[in-house]
Amino acid sequence: MSSPSSPAPRHRPDASPRVVVAPDSFKGSLSAAEVAAVVADGVRAVAPAADVVLLPMADGGEGTLDALLAVWGTGARDVDALDAVGRPRTARYGVSADGRLGIVELAEASGLPGVSDAPLQPLLAHTLGTGAAAAAALDAGAEEIIVCLGGSASTDGGAGILTGLGARLLDASGAQVPDGGEGLAQVARLDLSGLHPRAARVRWRLAVDVTNPLHGDLGAAHVFGPQKGATPADVEYLDAALKHWAEVLERQTGVAVADLPGAGAAGGVPAGLVAVLGAELTPGATLVAEAVGLPAAIASADLVLTGEGSFDSQSVHGKVADAVGALAAAAPGRPPVVVLAGRVLLPAAQTHAAGIAAAFSIAPGPIDLDELLNRTPARLADLAAMVTGLYLGTASR
Structure with a gap:
């Protein structure tokens, strides 16, 4: 053997x-x-x-939530959220039996399967619903939040998750920019005064299985945008918007994410969470192995x-x-x-x-x-x- x-x-x-x-x-x-x-x-x-x-194991993509719940012996919890195109939906999240770990699966609220019945909106799709699920896990007292990034329908650089946690993305005039990748091009600064009070005090770990950077030929827009409905023109717009988003994040937080391996996962979600929340990127299967x-x-x-x-x-x-x-x-x-x-x-x-x-x-x-x-x-x-x-x-x- x-x-x-x-x-x-x-x-x-x-x-x-x-x-x-x-x-x-x-x-x-x-x-x-x-x-x-x-x-x-x-x-x-x-x-x-x-x-x-x-x-039971998983690689950090879809199905990870159920795998962890099976090992922990706990049931999924529901939260009112929005899908990737802004429609109300119920999303699931989980908390370990000891209450220490929270698990959020991006595909639950912000995944492609959830919007398969609607026209794809590559510029407007967002991760706001995943932010609502993460906020619910924080409200439940979790000290560490695991975010599984498979199946994303958007290219918003994690801005929607931050918005769902209480942040505001403002343009040069101080107005809040639209959700989705399209709004990233207009961001001048982040207002973090309304961020969930526990968001910056817990450990954030992101399950990733790619090493793509945020933007460029191997970035989120060029590699993954077309499968989310992006036309060649949309890809160029989103790539430039993500580059601008990285510049805003670095200017405000001092954290450089543009060339971070894995920052292009799930439409660039790690960029926003690494810069603002200090999130750690971990291979999905390794993260799940530790959690169980x-x-x-x-x-x-x-x-x-x-x-x-x-x-x-x-x-x-x-x-x-x-x-x-x-x-x-x-x-x-x-x-x-x-x-x-x-x-x-x-x-x-x-x-x-x-x-x-x-x-x-x-x-x-x-x-x-x-x-x-x-x-x-x-x-x-x-x-x-x-x-x-x-x-x-x-x-x-």
């Missing part, structure tokens, strides 16, 4: 193995929590006495099972499998990590280089995709049972 350089399994034949199950979702089929439960059933089918620790206590769980594990719909080259560059493999490689006992996936496209050498012992597909052979999706739970449980049985057989020798 393990790569040639891995230590021997730590499981003793007379002891129950400790198996950590930390998968991502199988998009279009099962949520991360559902995957974890099915895998656990497979493990227990061959090792009834196993100590199985379920820690995965490092400590892996440190005492005998076997680690993770998974996702497609295990490919992207999987070992900041995704869940990459984070799990890195944690296991750094753990004292270096427990073997096995990936269970809908399909496996990564060669063994690259798999081992990522700290992963092996990766297996749930597909039994040539099979129609719809049929495989329908059979995913059963196939996944069977595969988990086979991998666990192989591990136990290896450990007993």
Whole structure:
């Protein structure tokens, strides 16, 4: 099971193995929590006495809120907000069981799926609703706010979130500028006197999975603007507006964000939050791993099972499998990590280089995709049972 350089399994034949199950979702089929439960059933089918620790994971994009709530054992909370084009909607956010962590998923209020029934408005779309969710998490007493940035419908540089937290963006005459990327070009200064009283006193962490700068050829407008409906002319306007926004932020806060790696994520959201709130950018899977206590769980594990719909080259560059493999490689006992996936496209050498012992597909052979999706739970449980049985057989020798 393990790569040639891995230590021997730590499981003793007379002891129950400790198996950590930390998968991502199988998009279009099962949520991360559902995957974890099915895998656990497979493990227990061959090792009834196993100590199985379920820690559903996510990479910081859509689905992260649900993954964290499943681990924390808390329910989502609702807040009245606006969607990316200004229509009233209810957005969800979460708070950890101890009340210390708040989780806000940008896609809940400000994502593309929420405005799929309306014409795209690349210049006017905003993140104001995400600001309302963040304010609700602050009101709930959270000491640290995690903001997951996947699925954005806007290019507003985080201005909407700041506005939702009580800031005002003013033009040269002192009037408040319009919401959205279009308004950024008119900003002369920020009025932070009405900012939520706790906003600057808590820790802000942003889950990102890109390294794009705020503006320029690789910036938010050029790379991500077209998928949000931006025409070539819109892209040029938004790029210039983001450049101007960075200049205003640096002039007022002293923080340079124009070339900050990752500042272009989610339409430039990190720019505003880093400059005004001191937010930290963290790879999404790493942030989620810390939030659910995965490092400590892996440190005492005998076997680690993770998974996702497609295990490919992207999987070992900041995704869940990459984070799990890195944690296991750094753990004292270096427990073997096995990936269970809908399909496996990564060669063994690259798999081992990522700290992963092996990766297996749930597909039994040539099979129609719809049929495989329908059979995913059963196939996944069977595969988990086979991998666990192989591990136990290896450990007993």
